[in-house]
Amino acid sequence: MESMPQKKPRLEWLDALRGFTMILVVAYHVAIMGFGESWRHSSSIPFLMLFRMPLFFFVSGFLAYKASQVWTAGNLGTLVLKKFRVQVVPTVFFFLLATAIFHKKFLTGMMDNLASDMKGGYWFTIVLLYMFLIYYPFAYLESKLKVKSWIPITLLFVLSMAVYETNYLPKVFEWAQGSRLRKTVITDFLNYSSVNQLLLYFPFFLYGNIVHRYWDKAQRVMDSKWFFPIVVIVVILATLDALKWHTLRMTWAIIPLTVSKFGLLTIVFMYFRHYKEYFTKLSPIGSSLQYIGRRTLDIYLIHFLFLPNLPGVGTFFNTHAHNFAIDTSLSVIVGMLIIGFCIITSNILRISPFFKKWLFGRT
Numbered sequence: 055m056e057s058m059p060q061k062k063p064r065l066e067w068l069d070a071l072r073g074f075t076m077i078l079v080v081a082y083h084v085a086i087m088g089f090g091e092s093w094r095h096s097s098s099i100p101f102l103m104l105f106r107m108p109l110f111f112f113v114s115g116f117l118a119y120k121a122s123q124v125w126t127a128g129n130l131g132t133l134v135l136k137k138f139r140v141q142v143v144p145t146v147f148f149f150l151l152a153t154a155i156f157h158k159k160f161l162t163g164m165m166d167n168l169a170s171d172m173k174g175g176y177w178f179t180i181v182l183l184y185m186f187l188i189y190y191p192f193a194y195l196e197s198k199l200k201v202k203s204w205i206p207i208t209l210l211f212v213l214s215m216a217v218y219e220t221n222y223l224p225k226v227f228e229w230a231q232g233s234r235l236r237k238t239v240i241t242d243f244l245n246y247s248s249v250n251q252l253l254l255y256f257p258f259f260l261y262g263n264i265v266h267r268y269w270d271k272a273q274r275v276m277d278s279k280w281f282f283p284i285v286v287i288v289v290i291l292a293t294l295d296a297l298k299w300h301t302l303r304m305t306w307a308i309i310p311l312t313v314s315k316f317g318l319l320t321i322v323f324m325y326f327r328h329y330k331e332y333f334t335k336l337s338p339i340g341s342s343l344q345y346i347g348r349r350t351l352d353i354y355l356i357h358f359l360f361l362p363n364l365p366g367v368g369t370f371f372n373t374h375a376h377n378f379a380i381d382t383s384l385s386v387i388v389g390m391l392i393i394g395f396c397i398i399t400s401n402i403l404r405i406s407p408f409f410k411k412w413l414f415g416r417t
Contacts, residue, residue, distance in 0.1 A: 070333035070340050071326040072113055072347030078106045080357050081382070081389035083175065088361040088388070090368030091381075098382040100297055104311075105318035107178075108258040112319050114182060115262030118189055125197035130190055137186045140351075140415030141179040147413060148355040149176040155359065169246060175358050177248045179351070184252045185259045207264055214257045221254055222308040229253075261316065265323075276324050289317035346393060352400035352414050353393055360392045 085091045085099055093099045123129075149167070152174060157163025167174035196206050220226070224233035228241045229250055244250040265272045275281050292313035295301055302309060326333060333340035346353065371381060403409040410416045 065330075066335060066340065066344060067326045067330035067333040068113065068116070069347035070343035071109075071323065072350055073343035073345065074322075074326070074347075075106065075110050075113065076346050076350045076353055077386060077389060077393065078102055079110065080353065080392055081385040082106060083357065083361060084389045084392065085368075085381075085385040087175070087358075088364060088367075089371065089385070090365040092368070092372050095372040096381055097376055097378045098385075101293070101378070102382070104293065104296070104314045105322060107255060108315045109319040109322055110178075111182070111185070111255045111258040112262035112265075112323070114185070115189075115259035115264075116266045117262075118186065118259070119263045119266040121267075123193070125194045127194075130194045133190055134187065136415075137183055137190075139412075141183045144351070144355055144413050144415065145176050145179045148358070149174060152176070152358050171245045171248045171250050173248060176355075177251055178354060180248050181251045181255065184249065185256055188256070189259070189263070204268075207260070207267065211257065211260045211264065214260055217253050218257050218312075219308065221250070222311075223305055258315070258319065273327075276327070282321075282324065285317055285320060289314060289321060292317060345397075349397060349400060353396045355413075356396040356399050357392050360395050362388060 082099065082102060085096065086093070091099060093103065150164070153163045153167060154160050157166075167176075171177060173180065192206070192210060199206070221230050224230040224235070227233060228235040228237055229244050244253075292310040295310040296307075296314045300307065331337075333343060335341045335344060367384070400414065403413060404416070
């Protein structure tokens, strides 16, 4: 009888990184949806937007790769069905609940949210499902190749980058940011389905997947003397250009923007890995971040219900000079309070095995 492959121990610092990223997500929603801040006037939102969601999808792609996974048609079907159950059912439930709470006319609010690619905030789990629906069949087909190679995943990444680029070609594609071209059925489909968000973030999912596939080599690169200084210098220049200088015009402006996104998430990832001894369960900060990291789905689904309605805060920040520390700290502090309420609510609902399974995907 064959022995089952032993599961590798969880990377505690990676769970902590997920928790940190979740805090940024909630803080961003506090600033934008709760305070009504404008990203054009905020000193922190434009910077955090560069790596907040890319980092989340990077971690998702990193965790999606499992070297010990045995790919069969049955396993593929099981994984796909599990993802549907875990991500579609809870999302639909909380989407409808939030719509009923925050819209006086339920049907009107639901149609407005469905017509938006943001889905009232509930786009993330749907887009992540799309990514798994692409990646799982790809990994299944890849496993059938007689020779293991880096070429298939590289080609998929290059293709995803090519599609990503279309979002920044407003004179060519009607779905591109800032496009004034006539909207078509394709544009409507991308909005209603939120597939346009898939186009924007799938490269980061694959980037994380590639890093995990070649983890030993990736660690050697990160531990080399030259890598981190070069990344920091390049990212500083790219971020300054993307946010302040704007020296590159038209379609070329995508270069510093893209470099900033990939570079900043790499720096944050390297930081948590380098200081991993501070993010263990023995550390108060580490154990807290890990707990949040293991409850990201719960927090994401519930936190919209607890966002404040304080437009006066956003009005103040939009009309007065402020700095990164104050802007970020206020959103993070309120965000942490909301996360606390989300965890309490999650724990109450998890008393029921039915809710635990169907609302949070746990058995």
